[in-house]
Amino acid sequence: MHIAHIFASGMGGIRTSGDLVAWMQLTKKMKIAEAKQYVAQKLGVEITDLVNEEVMRQLREDLGIGIITSVAGSPKGIRAKLKIAELLGVPINSVDLFKSQTGM
Amino acid sequence: MQKKIPTRMGDGELVSISAGEIREDIQAATRDAARRAKIPALTPEEMEQLFDIIAEPSRAVSVISGQEVVVTDDGCSMSFYSGQDGGGVGISMSRLQAILTYERALAADTTSMGHSDYSFKPVKPIINFEMNEYYTASMMTTAPLLYGAQPNMGLYFQPDGPHKNPADLLPRGKIKEARNVQAAAAEQLRQDLVFVGKKLNTIGCEGLNFDTGGSAGDADFWAALQAVRDLKKAAPNMPVIMGGSGEFVLGMHGEVEFNGKQLAGMYPHEQAEMAKSAGASIYGVAIGTKTTESVAWNIARAATFVKAAVTAVDIPVHVNVGMGVGGVPMMEAPPIDSVTRASKSLVQIGKADGL
Numbered sequence: 537m538h539i540a541h542i543f544a545s546g547m548g549g550i551r552t553s554g555d556l557v558a559w560m561q562l563t564k565k566m567k568i569a570e571a572k573q574y575v576a577q578k579l580g581v582e583i584t585d586l587v588n589e590e591v592m593r594q595l596r597e598d599l600g601i602g603i604i605t606s607v608a609g610s611p612k613g614i615r616a617k618l619k620i621a622e623l624l625g626v627p628i629n630s631v632d633l634f635k636s637q638t639g640m
Numbered sequence: 641m642q643k644k645i646p647t648r649m650g651d652g653e654l655v656s657i658s659a660g661e662i663r664e665d666i667q668a669a670t671r672d673a674a675r676r677a678k679i680p681a682l683t684p685e686e687m688e689q690l691f692d693i694i695a696e697p698s699r700a701v702s703v704i705s706g707q708e709v710v711v712t713d714d715g716c717s718m719s720f721y722s723g724q725d726g727g728g729v730g731i732s733m734s735r736l737q738a739i740l741t742y743e744r745a746l747a748a749d750t751t752s753m754g755h756s757d758y759s760f761k762p763v764k765p766i767i768n769f770e771m772n773e774y775y776t777a778s779m780m781t782t783a784p785l786l787y788g789a790q791p792n793m794g795l796y797f798q799p800d801g802p803h804k805n806p807a808d809l810l811p812r813g814k815i816k817e818a819r820n821v822q823a824a825a826a827e828q829l830r831q832d833l834v835f836v837g838k839k840l841n842t843i844g845c846e847g848l849n850f851d852t853g854g855s856a857g858d859a860d861f862w863a864a865l866q867a868v869r870d871l872k873k874a875a876p877n878m879p880v881i882m883g884g885s886g887e888f889v890l891g892m893h894g895e896v897e898f899n900g901k902q903l904a905g906m907y908p909h910e911q912a913e914m915a916k917s918a919g920a921s922i923y924g925v926a927i928g929t930k931t932t933e934s935v936a937w938n939i940a941r942a943a944t945f946v947k948a949a950v951t952a953v954d955i956p957v958h959v960n961v962g963m964g965v966g967g968v969p970m971m972e973a974p975p976i977d978s979v980t981r982a983s984k985s986l987v988q989i990g991k992a993d994g995l
Contacts, residue, residue: 537727537968538716539746540976541961541995544702544983546711547749554749555783558710561956561994562750562784562847562879565921568709568956568993587708602782604744613780620782627877630778630785630844 551604552592553579556624563626578623599623645695648978650938651931652969659695665937666690673944677887677907682944686989690943693985694936700980703987710994712881712922712958714788714851715754717742722756724972727963736777743783749994752786752849753777759792761801764832767839775843786881787840788849791833791864793856796825803828806892822893826859833867834874841875848880852926854911855885857892858903861911865898865918872919882915883924883960884908887945908945909952916953922994925949926960929970935978939967939985946990956993959986966995 547554553575560571576583579599585591596603601623602616611619614634621628634640644656657665666687674681682690693701703709715726717738722728733741735753743751753774755763763770770787778785797805803825806818837848850868854861861884868880889911891904898914906914908925915923927942942959946966950957964970967982986992 537962537974537979538711538713538719538742538748540700540979541711541983542746542748544700544980545709545987545995546747547708549743549747549749550782551747554708554710554747558712558749558784558994561710562881562921563877565955567954571710571956571993584706587705604747606744612782614778616782629841629846629877632877633844634779 548587548589548592549604550596550602551589553586556601556620557586559620559624559626559628563628575624578625647694648935648969648975649931650929650933650935650969652971652975652978655934657934659691662694662934662936663687663691665934666940669933669937669940670944673941677909677945677948679907679909679944679948682940682947682989686943687940690936690940690985690989693981693988694939700976701984702980703984707987709987709992710749710956710958712750712786712994713742713748713752714849714883714962715752715758716748717751718754718756718758726756726758727972735773736780739777739785740780743781748783750784750786750847751781752788754788758789758851759795760789760829760832760836761792761795763789763836767836771839771843774840774845778844778846784846786847786849787845788851789836790852790855791829791850791860791867792852793822793825793829793860793863796828797821801825819893819895822857822859826863826896829860829863830866830870833863834870837867837871837878837880838874841871841878845878847921848878850880850882851924852885853882854889857890858896859893861889861903862896862898865914868915868918868920879921880919881922881924882918882920884911884926887927907948909948912949912953912955912957916955920955922956922958923949923953924958924960926965927967929964929967931970935967935969935981939982942967942982943985943990946986946992950991950993958994959990959992961986961995
């Protein structure tokens with residue numbers, strides 16, 4: 537059932553930009569239209585490209601914010617989230633803890 | 641003779657209904673929701689749009705390109721390893737494996753974890769275990785990782801908890817005593833929610849989900865609201881999602897207020913306003929599915945409530961669309977045709993900010 541909703545209405549998670557738009561809803565309480573616009577502007581892409589794998593796959597790799605496939609050495613997890621927090625200009629609790637522990 | 645359209649009832653039964661009957665169901669349902677909650681009904685254009693979605697011959701449907709939304713979840717990764725009573729498929733895999741599978745193999749917009757019981761009360765004595773697992777997972781996830789559980793005030797009443805059960809007291813006319821035990825249980829619940837939230841905040845929790853608030857009535861809903869408010873003061877950078885449990889708050893107490901407003905009887909647009917004022921990042925609307933009515937009837941009704949809630953607040957409103965809510969049939973394996981129609985309709989007609 538989750539897969540059906542993801543297929544029917546979802547933004548594509550880390551395949552595209554679903555995680556980034558979700559961060560804006562969670563941290564800044566943005567409505568969906570505002571959150572998409574904000575993320576698109578930060579990424580320098582059109583709103584329609586937010587769910588376009590052909591654009592987002594390479595862009596995510598270039599920005600170091602995590603890609604869907606597993607590439608040894610490429611940022612994922614907390615390393616990707618660190619860059620996401622900087623890119624979006626939002627506080628991410630786990631990132632703040634990581635930074636405080638590593639003296640960043 | 642009118643062409644029959646294959647669709648389903650709220651219990652999942654496959655039926656064929658004429659176009660006229662589907663339109664009648666949509667009209668009746670939106671009027672019913674509008675009358676009950678004193679909100680606008682769907683417009684004729686929206687009703688026709690919903691008819692088109694229901695009558696679309698494809699098995700599965702999806703939103704129009706550009707209208708995609710964030711799909712959050714309430715422990716969906718738990719379904720990989722849990723059993724039937726949790727909608728689970730019983731695969732032998734760890735919580736961490738399930739979380740990462742949900743994020744990377746299913747491309748979920750958020751992922752989450754929670755205790756198997758999915759209530760806050762049993763989390764309290766094992767909070768250190770949960771903190772360890774959450775911390776480990778949060779180092780590996782890229783999408784927002786939520787910790788979810790239900791306030792579930794019912795666990796604070798006998799035989800599961802310390803307080804006398806209002807369900808025993810009310811039928812005996814002991815209304816004052818029933819109210820007193822609910823107030824005491826609600827305060828205890830509030831403290832437990834805040835305790836767990838504060839603990840998770842210390843290990844960098846990226847989002848806490850108070851799932852199904854108000855399941856034991858207005859005092860339960862009050863406890864969740866108060867806990868959101870408490871946590872926004874104690875842990876301002878930890879987002880808190882609050883979800884409802886039904887189309888109106890049950891008045892098990894009847895006199896509980898938040899911000900000077902009576903909680904009992906509040907419909908989704910009013911619930912969302914309370915959640916926003918408490919400081920919630922997202923409010924999750926829950927509308928129960930009526931099994932004896934058609935999927936068209938149930939989706940029309942849910943979309944009417946959702947549209948009003950989305951309009952009422954400037955925080956994101958997501959819709960609960962699991963088994964038996966949000967127009968999804970009430971059954972163990974909801975049919976994909978109905979699930980995707982509910983999904984599309986609540987986004988395009990209800991204007992939901994997410995699911």
